[in-house]
Amino acid sequence: MKKIKRDYYLEQLIARENNGLIKVITGTRRCGKSYLLFNLFYEYLVNKGIAKDHIITIALDDLTNERLRDPYIILDYLKSSLKDEEMYYIFLDEIQYLNRFEEVLNSLLHIRNVDVYVTGSNSKLLSKDVITEFRGRGDEIQVHPLSFKEFFSIYEGTVDEAWDEYFNYGGMPLVLSYKDSSKKTEYLKGLFDKVYVSDILERHHIKNKVELDELLNILSSDIGSLTNPLKLSKIFSSNKKAKLSDKTINRYIEYLSDAFLINKVQRYDIKRKKYINSPYKYYFEDIGLRNARLNFRQVEENHVMENIIYNELRVRGYTVDIGIVDVYDIDKNKKRVLKSYEVDFIASKENNKYYIQSAFSIDDLNKLKQETNSLTNINDSFKKVIIVRNNIKPRRNEDGIMTMGIFNFLLDENSLDL
Numbered sequence: 001m002k003k004i005k006r007d008y009y010l011e012q013l014i015a016r017e018n019n020g021l022i023k024v025i026t027g028t029r030r031c032g033k034s035y036l037l038f039n040l041f042y043e044y045l046v047n048k049g050i051a052k053d054h055i056i057t058i059a060l061d062d063l064t065n066e067r068l069r070d071p072y073i074i075l076d077y078l079k080s081s082l083k084d085e086e087m088y089y090i091f092l093d094e095i096q097y098l099n100r101f102e103e104v105l106n107s108l109l110h111i112r113n114v115d116v117y118v119t120g121s122n123s124k125l126l127s128k129d130v131i132t133e134f135r136g137r138g139d140e141i142q143v144h145p146l147s148f149k150e151f152f153s154i155y156e157g158t159v160d161e162a163w164d165e166y167f168n169y170g171g172m173p174l175v176l177s178y179k180d181s182s183k184k185t186e187y188l189k190g191l192f193d194k195v196y197v198s199d200i201l202e203r204h205h206i207k208n209k210v211e212l213d214e215l216l217n218i219l220s221s222d223i224g225s226l227t228n229p230l231k232l233s234k235i236f237s238s239n240k241k242a243k244l245s246d247k248t249i250n251r252y253i254e255y256l257s258d259a260f261l262i263n264k265v266q267r268y269d270i271k272r273k274k275y276i277n278s279p280y281k282y283y284f285e286d287i288g289l290r291n292a293r294l295n296f297r298q299v300e301e302n303h304v305m306e307n308i309i310y311n312e313l314r315v316r317g318y319t320v321d322i323g324i325v326d327v328y329d330i331d332k333n334k335k336r337v338l339k340s341y342e343v344d345f346i347a348s349k350e351n352n353k354y355y356i357q358s359a360f361s362i363d364d365l366n367k368l369k370q371e372t373n374s375l376t377n378i379n380d381s382f383k384k385v386i387i388v389r390n391n392i393k394p395r396r397n398e399d400g401i402m403t404m405g406i407f408n409f410l411l412d413e414n415s416l417d418l
Helices: 007-016 033-047 063-069 071-080 101-108 123-131 148-154 159-169 173-177 181-203 209-221 229-239 246-258 287-293 301-315 365-376 406-411
Strands: 022-026 055-059 088-093 114-120 138-142 262-269 274-284 319-330 336-349 352-359 383-388 402-405
Touching (some): 022 033, 055 063, 181 209, 209 246, 209 287, 246 262, 301 319, 336 365, 383 406, 402 406
Parallel strands (some): 088 114
Antiparallel strands (some): 336 352
């Protein structure tokens, strides 16, 4: 398999080199965190002249390193490895395996000539401790599965063939090493059940795996649909002939989010400038994992495309919300009624904001009106974009709304600024 370049994340690590902070690389398991650190960044350091014996690497999920999960033993080992006053680079993979890891990392911060990088696969554990335990001395970088651009850069085939592969099997890096579709399916199913689900069950002491499995099936079936724990609890009771309280469901969803499997997206009232607490939408961090969960039975390209657009916006560093626009209209009885229109995504970063609609196709005037109703009723000057499946070049209408094809959007990280 060709070497996967992950320049966006590598540049973030390079920019943070020797900044006096603990670099915390988070992301779902098997998404490429270790490869980024142990291969790409390691190679960068060696090429710039750092001696290999000044780069200390420890994979804490490796059973042969089990003794180093003891905080005192690993600190003694690391300190004994420092032979001179030159800078040493310490890479600790899957830091959550290390007992009292917060104290170990804080201890390393007291050593002048070390630059520390760690990876972890649990957002709540690590994000919380970056803020509290490190008191501003932790610097988090979240790594995602391969974007479509990264995937296509090493894919041997046309862009349409790559899309067909990507929206079915997603962007987990090891999927690319399998040529046979049955092997890809087997890998993704095993990864979901034997790694992610097993890890959640063990970490949170969940005894009833069936309940978690059923919840995952429901969430997988309803990507991009508005829901909340109470609604899910009712679905559980009616469809699954079992009871699961909304509080338990909410807790399970938090576990899934903490493991970087799903992402919860809030709704935002654009005119009133405030968040709406419920219901929410849920998207999967990797669409291949979602499809594997459903045994590839519900791979509707329009819903999958919406999930992929959401993931791409997050890869680019945007905060993503769902937009709501309330508009008064006249119904067939000539009465004034309030209608709510939805904007699929509000993407915000620094002073930039984009309103984005995912439209699989716009093949008539009614569909065009449906997709633009929300956008034309937003009274600000931020850019409005419709992304369609057709491979078309970006173009604007008289209202200033830009329409572009999915490939233009995904393959050009500056596409929203065209």
